Amino acid sequence: MKKITIQGIGWDEKSSYQRGPAQAPPLIRQALHSGSMNQMSELGQSLEGPRIIDAGDFPISAYFDIERITAQHLAGGHKVLSLGGDHSMTYPIIRAYAAHYPELAILQIDAHSDLYDSFAGDEHSHACPFARIMENGLAARLVQVGIRTLNPHQAAQAERFGVEVHEMKSLDLSQPFRFSQPLYLTLDLDGLDPAYAPGVSHHEPGGLTSREVIRLIQELEADIVGADIVEYNPDRDHQGMTAFLAAKLLKEIAGRMLEE
Ligand code: MN
Ligand code: MN
Numbered sequence: 001m002k003k004i005t006i007q008g009i010g011w012d013e014k015s016s017y018q019r020g021p022a023q024a025p026p027l028i029r030q031a032l033h034s035g036s037m038n039q040m041s042e043l044g045q046s047l048e049g050p051r052i053i054d055a056g057d058f059p060i061s062a063y064f065d066i067e068r069i070t071a072q073h074l075a076g077g078h079k080v081l082s083l084g085g086d087h088s089m090t091y092p093i094i095r096a097y098a099a100h101y102p103e104l105a106i107l108q109i110d111a112h113s114d115l116y117d118s119f120a121g122d123e124h125s126h127a128c129p130f131a132r133i134m135e136n137g138l139a140a141r142l143v144q145v146g147i148r149t150l151n152p153h154q155a156a157q158a159e160r161f162g163v164e165v166h167e168m169k170s171l172d173l174s175q176p177f178r179f180s181q182p183l184y185l186t187l188d189l190d191g192l193d194p195a196y197a198p199g200v201s202h203h204e205p206g207g208l209t210s211r212e213v214i215r216l217i218q219e220l221e222a223d224i225v226g227a228d229i230v231e232y233n234p235d236r237d238h239q240g241m242t243a244f245l246a247a248k249l250l251k252e253i254a255g256r257m258l259e260e
Contacts, residue, residue: 028246193205214252
């Protein structure tokens with residue numbers, strides 16, 4: 001029975017459009033512990049118990065410190081659930097995972113495929129992490145859901161890396177996603193429609209509903225060994241509604257990670 005370590009990553013230096021996600025982790029915790037909601041997932045797993053360890057928040061000053069911190073929390077066979085932070089953090093996290101999981105699958109929920117070879121002159125931009133992951137062979141499989149911003153460059157990158165892209169325009173959620181490899185779930189909150197998640201830097205209408213994401217998580221046929229919730233930008237939020245959504249999704253994801 002693996003334990004889950006929660007780590008907050010205070011990092012938004014690789015955001016291309018607006019800063020803000022570095023402030024997110026304590027606000028997601030605050031929503032979770034506000035007394036507004038209980039600590040149960042809908043499927044009946046409790047976040048209160050000895051198997052969940054909250055390691056607290058880590059302000060990041062150097063990008064690859066994220067890899068070092070994640071490696072410390074993975075030691076001892078723990079699963080790690082990270083609160084972001086912008087999406088660039090997933091590359092150093094996956095570098096730490098690769099040392100433990102040579103055959104890792106990644107499921108990415110996102111409006112964007114984040115496959116740019118380079119963005120605004122930065123190969124570590126939050127628009128690039130999955131290009132870095134795939135070209136370094138750190139994932140056996142990458143499945144993307146909710147994408148609605150593909151351009152020719154990113155479509156070519158997806159083709160080059162064999163990424164399975166489920167675009168919003170033709171999304172079919174009638175069957176659960178199945179993974180034979182250990183699964184890392186990376187949830188960019190802009191994958192949801194901004195009507196549900198206004199607190200993100202990049203509003204891209206036409207996205208997933210809260211219920212679609214919850215159901216997708218609940219029906220996943222996979223051993224979830226790690227996850228992150230990224231791109232919450234409190235500067236754009238209304239009444240903390242996106243923080244509460246992040247806390248709700250944290251419970252559903254952690255609940256699934258507790259199953260073994
Ligand atoms: Mn993203
Ligand atoms: Mn995105």
